[in-house]
Amino acid sequence: TQRVFSGIQPSGGLTLGNYLGAIQRFVGMQETGGYETIYCLVDMHAITVWQDPARLADATREAAAGFIASGVDPERSILFNQSRVPEHAQLAWIFNCVARLGWMNRMTQFKDKAGKNAEAASLGLYAYPALMAADILAYHATHVPVGEDQKQHVELTRDIAAKFNHDYETDFFPMTEPVIEGTATRVMSLRDGSKKMSKSDPSDMSRINLTDDADTIAKKIKKAKTDPEPLPGTAKELDGRPEARNLVNIYAALSGRSMDEAMTELAGQQFGQFKPMLAELAVEKLAPIWTEMKRLTDDPAEIDRILARGAEQAREIAAPIVKRAYEIVGLSAG
Numbered sequence: 424t425q426r427v428f429s430g431i432q433p434s435g436g437l438t439l440g441n442y443l444g445a446i447q448r449f450v451g452m453q454e455t456g457g458y459e460t461i462y463c464l465v466d467m468h469a470i471t472v473w474q475d476p477a478r479l480a481d482a483t484r485e486a487a488a489g490f491i492a493s494g495v496d497p498e499r500s501i502l503f504n505q506s507r508v509p510e511h512a513q514l515a516w517i518f519n520c521v522a523r524l525g526w527m528n529r530m531t532q533f534k535d536k537a538g539k540n541a542e543a544a545s546l547g548l549y550a551y552p553a554l555m556a557a558d559i560l561a562y563h564a565t566h567v568p569v570g571e572d573q574k575q576h577v578e579l580t581r582d583i584a585a586k587f588n589h590d591y592e593t594d595f596f597p598m599t600e601p602v603i604e605g606t607a608t609r610v611m612s613l614r615d616g617s618k619k620m621s622k623s624d625p626s627d628m629s630r631i632n633l634t635d636d637a638d639t640i641a642k643k644i645k646k647a648k649t650d651p652e653p654l655p656g657t658a659k660e661l662d663g664r665p666e667a668r669n670l671v672n673i674y675a676a677l678s679g680r681s682m683d684e685a686m687t688e689l690a691g692q693q694f695g696q697f698k699p700m701l702a703e704l705a706v707e708k709l710a711p712i713w714t715e716m717k718r719l720t721d722d723p724a725e726i727d728r729i730l731a732r733g734a735e736q737a738r739e740i741a742a743p744i745v746k747r748a749y750e751i752v753g754l755s756a757g
């Protein structure tokens with residue numbers, strides 16, 4: 424079987440970037456058929472930067488509700504949170520010993536997140552990609568749908584699998600393929616077209632949250648940074664206009680069109696005309712998700728039951744794989 428694994432950190436509320444770059448595609452792969460789909464709220468990744476403990480458990484449930492409200496069906500996909508399945512951490516330790524410092528030093532996400540004061544970053548933030556490799560390889564996943572920003576980490580996963588296989592003279596771990604497709608693999612900040620939209624950006628105006636109400640969405644889009652030119656007729660002509668490109672890109676992705684199809688429709692429009700249309704479309708698509716999320720989060724015990732059941736299913740797959748990896752290395756597991 425082809426097995427899909429992907430995850431999202433419950434390090435804050437889900438954004439439109441997470442939705443378009445990840446969740447919507449998780450649903451797509453579930454619907455396509457032919458794949459076994461495993462989706463994970465990676466709460467252990469979230470604590471690589473400090474999280475308020477009281478908030479983390481709620482954020483995890485809220486993210487699970489966001490997945491389900493967007494169409495991830497716990498009857499057809501395995502949905503769980505990482506900390507319920509200890510095999511992730513067990514395998515991560517082996518991968519910490521397989522990955523090389525030189526590889527980790529090249530990870531751009533660490534550089535971005537650690538910022539200028541890298542000495543003060545946690546060791547976990549540095550080791551994050553090795554845990555991510557364990558998340559994926561504990562299931563022998565063949566495909567990982569991610570946004571553009573995670574491509575480097577999936578490539579590192581392949582390097583770790585290859586080095587493990589080489590060092591232990593085995594072909595135990597598969598070479599996982601990143602799946603980076605669709606219109607919106609990199610949604611940018613509404614305030615700065617050179618930065619990706621991120622749940623941890625200090626400015627709430629930089630992002631659209633799945634939990635934003637209609638007025639908030641309209642206000643954020645109205646205030647989004649743009650330039651004075653009208654919209655051109657082709658995507659190519661948006662070169663050098665990152666903010667304009669980003670808004671059109673969001674419009675195209677939300678309406679299920681290609682960039683060129685969207686450009687044909689929007690050619691000649693001023694932002695004063697286009698922004699309210701975009702806001703209306705965003706509200707139309709996101710409001711039902713938010714309504715359903717609210718309904719689901721009203722019953723946290725039910726979400727916990729879903730996650731516990733998902734974790735059981737996940738463990739059935741991961742436990743024998745991680746046990747075998749321990750044996751290959753000469754360690755004893757479970």
Ligand code: AQP
Pocket residue numbers: 430431432433434435438440441443444445568569570571572573607608609610611619620621622623624
């Ligand atoms: N702006 C984005 N555009 C497209 N895809 C995105 N993803 C994140 N931001 C965008 C994709 O969402 C998935 C989950 O990401 P994550 O939560 O594990 O971590 P992240 O990439 O670091 O996301 P954030 O929102 O920026 O979180 P924080 O602020 O906590 O670091 C991934 O598939 C990612 O590609």
